[in-house]
Amino acid sequence: MINIAVVGFGYWGPNLVRNFSQLEHCTVKSIVETNAGRRSTAQKLYPQIPTMPSFDAVISDPHIDAIVLAVPVSAHFPLAKAALLGGKHVLLEKPMTDSAEHARELIDLAQRQQKVLMVDHTFLYTGAIKKIKELTSKGEIGEMQYFDSVRINLGLFQHDSNVLWDLAAHDISMLEYLEAEPIQSVVATGISHTPNRIENIAYLTAYYQSNKIAHFTLSWTSPVKIRKILIGGTRKMLVYDDLEPTEKVKVYDTGFSMNSEDSTNSYEERNKILVDYRVGDAYIPKIEMGEALRGMAADFIRSIREGTEPTANAQSGLSVVRILEAADRSLRNRGQEVMLT
């Protein structure tokens, strides 16, 4: 049995407590929350779980094996470091840390302490992404040409990170999971409409050495909620609409090819470039419908008990943070290209 403490019972923490409480081989032993009002909410919902204001109490408790951190991003690094130094396994919320340097330091420390360090990239555990991974791995859509994601709604403004760090963390984790080629450079722009100057709208483009491209549209200030990803391949294209209740993924046997006739003579002939469009059937693959967070929590407990590598491992967390950091630098310089490789 793995005993855990969940730290932070704000917006996301309750989802973690609920999922870990329902798992086999795991007991939620304490909830740590600095805010008295949130502590009393936790107590009402989970009268059997002790709540406490101090993180130090769980670090020094030898009965606690693992710490789950659902605190604001700026608190991820100091609390994760203290937990690892205290000999605990650590699950961090996304994004892993506020800098790549901090993420690397935690990875080194976890290795030295021989503890599991994992990041909650929840979307990697959705039925949709598992199915897309299965399809792309077996070459169903061919070579990826583009990844185009829109994640916008009237969202919760974070007070210590901008919309890029908050929302693009999801999309980058999915892209990195599906595409092995490393991103070569990024270009990002964005704007803040609030006095704290934290960007609430951002646009990010990622370039590759090969002719792939990825683009992300992110906003906390859209009147409508859209969570849609288009992936174009050399053979087929697919659409992942996370808001669809069941038919979240559609695969289109759609493509194009260019046939350029010998066109060196006249203007008309040069324009005889023929685009062949192929519009074939579309199908809807069956996807698993369980709660993604349950799968993520189970992966964390399994990796502690069995020594397996979790899907959302610390290296994938670092990779996402490196890209976000580069994107943030580009955004501060009005879209200057920032190299990653």
Ligand SMILES: NC(=O)c1ccc[n+]([C@@H]2O[C@H](COP(=O)([O-])OP(=O)(O)OC[C@H]3O[C@@H](n4cnc5c(N)ncnc54)[C@H](O)[C@@H]3O)[C@@H](O)[C@H]2O)c1
């Ligand atoms: N995986 C996902 O889909 C997902 C969704 C939402 C948020 N998140 C992540 O979860 C984390 C928390 O986000 P949130 O929206 O719940 O924030 P929040 O501000 O609503 O909640 C954070 C809570 O942590 C508490 N807290 C802060 N410092 C603490 C400390 N030292 N000890 C104990 N409690 C402390 C605060 O009082 C607050 O109640 C962030 O990293 C965020 O990116 C992930």
